[in-house]
Amino acid sequence: MRGVSLLLVNVCLLSMFAAELFSSLPPAGGDAPPDATVAPGHRQRRIKGPDRRSVHELKDPTGWPAEPAAPVAPLDDARFDTVMGTLCRPTAPTAVIPEVTRLVRETAAAAGVDPFLLGALVFQQSGCRPKQNNANGVGLLQIQPAMFDAGATLPIPRNDLAVSELLDPAHNLTAGVALLKMWQHEHEALDVAAPEAPHRTAVAHFIWGERVWGAAGEDRVLTARRRMLEAYAGQTTSLGESPFGFALVSPLDGVPRLGTSGPGEDRDGGKRAHRGLDIDAADGEPVHAIADGVVQFAGADMPGRLTAQPLAIKRVKRFLSRRLGPGGIFVRVEHAYGVRSGYFHLATFNVVPGQLVRAGDVIGTVGRSGVKVSPTHLHLEVQQDDKIADPARVLTSFVIPPEGTISHEQAMAQKKTRLAQERRRNRHHRLVPTS
DSSP states (O other), rough: HHHHHHHHHHHHHHHHHHTTTTSSSOOTTSOOOTTOOOOOOOBBOOOSSHHHOOSSSSSSGSSOOOOOOOOOSSSHHHHHHHHHHHHHTTSSSSHHHHHHHHHHHHHHHHTTHHOOOHHHHHHHHTTOOTTTTEEEEEEETOOGGGGGGGOOOOSOOOGGGGGHHHTTHHHHHHHHHHHHHHHHHOOOOOOOSSSSOOOOSTTTHHHHBBOOOOHHHOOOOOOOOOOHHHHHHHOBBBEEEOSSSSBBBSSSSSSSSEEEOOOTTEEEGTTTEESSEEEEEOOOOOESSSSEEEEEEEEESSSSTOOEEEEGGGGGHHHHTTTOTTOOEEEEEEEEEGGGEEEEEEEEEOOOOEEEETOEEEEEEEEOTTOOOSOOOEEEEEEEEEEEEOOHHGGGGGGGGGGBHHHHHHHHHHHHHHHHHHHHHHHHHHHHOOO
């Protein structure tokens, strides 16, 4: 009973962090309080494989700071369309982006919801592609009709969940906003009534349904929202003084960003050690130089014993389909005081050796080059006088360190097991007499 009581306390605390973000989403059906007697069982996303949390998320999501508020109305329509269009460009056909951004803005205004949240949800769910139709869902918001049983209570007619209807982008957004309001209305009660993974907001319920099985999707939606808000406000955030004696900026927009793996973790079964910080990111995100400097290298980490190979910008895409070393396509920048930064697993870069870059300049885009199994991320290395520095400690408020993630906990457990096995083998070899 004590464990159950602690669980109920924790989920109630988690729900408090959602209040500010969803203040613009009124409860479905008026001003009635959330239904504390909600009975889960008819609205749950169908997925392949076992229900389990993503390893690339915080064990305790209260480690995230409060999300920023939306700008005070009126919205600058042209600026919003530009910001969301930039977010969508790496994943969506250019021809559909103007219609998608307009529909997101107009639907949000009609429903009285935060357009930045709706735009971020569209980006995370479908990559802004209105004709997406697969096992994950249909249309811009990847609504899954099979998620809702025949006995489910919904704020929209069941006919509105027909695939043919959901492939219409305007209808998809209108239906999706109604469902989002439903989850906002119920999520506090659901957090108590249904066993689930820790999360922060009703976005997690929109993705999963009544029982939330992971917060990674919610985290990426809220990260995309922060990226949009920063771009809309024209923000360029920099640290004051770094340990190196000069200011730094974040390598990725939408701070804070989640670090999922840090220096010292095992790679290739312990054959080598991780030398930097992996930061969870979306494919095609712009990567910024963290400080003023000069580009030292731009090219690819080649497999085997081959050294890193410089590449001309026009040749980068040819190497994306090739087998590369673990660093993939990368850029190194030399800064003042013997400091050097490296940006790995890129999809593209737009700099050449010897080029002067300023803090915040875009030097490439996020990709998965050289990655074997991990999701898309930026691998950032920072060194001073050839000594490895932990980027999470250097970037402080820009990054949530990986120590709180499930992936870090698993990596440390695996490393502990490997080291124990090696010690046992070494003891055995010392005890066995030689002939």
